[in-house]
Amino acid sequence: MSESPKKYHLDRTAFQARNASEQVNYGKEHQKLTWQERLRIHQYLNSIAYGYDLDNPPRMDKTFFQIKKRE
Template sequence: MSLRLDRTAFHAGTHAETEACHRVQEPATLAERLRVAMYLNSVAFNFDLNNPPRLDRTAFSCRAHAEH
C-alpha cells in the first residue's frame, strides 16, 4: 500500500490570512478548548469519550519527603 500526500488539499497563505483563519476557528473559552483536547485524546488513544479509561494507580508510588 502506497500513501501519498495530497498537495492540493492545502495552500500557503499570507500571515494576515492565517491569522484571520485562526481567529475564526479558535475555540473561544477554556471549557471549549478542554473539550476539544479530550476529544483529540479519545481519538488518539481510541477510547469512548463518554467512558474514559481510569488512571492505573498501581503504576505510581507516593512517598513522604524526609525533612533535614
Template sequence: MATYRLDRTSFKAQTVSEAADHASYYKKLSWVERLKIAAYLNSVAFDYAEGHPPKIDKTKFRAHSRSANG
C-alpha cells in the first residue's frame, strides 16, 4: 500500500467560520466548473484516472418495456 504525505504548503490557516463557508465560493463558479470539480472528486474518491471512469458492468442491469402492450 502506498504511503501518502500531506503537502502542508498547499493549505492555509483559517478560522472555523472561514473554513465552513464553501457555498459562497462554489456559487460563484459556473455549472461547468462545478461539474469539473465533481468529476475530479469522484475520480479521487473511487480511485480511477481523471477523465477515465470505469465502465459500467451492464450485466448487472436489465431494461424492461413500460408499454401497455408489453
C-alpha cells in the first residue's frame, strides 16, 4: 500500500441527508468499484480517522485477549 489514494478524502464536517432513492443510486455507484478498490478506500479513510500512517498501520495488542479452555 505504498501509494496513497489522493482522490479520496474524509470531510468530517460534511453530512448529506438522502432519501431512499438517492441512497440506492449512491450505493450503486460504489458497487461499480472492485472489492479491492473499496477495501483501499476503506483502509485510507480509516487511517485518516484514527490518525495512523497508511504504510505502517498499528499492530493489534494481543496481550488484551486470553485463551481459555471451555469445560
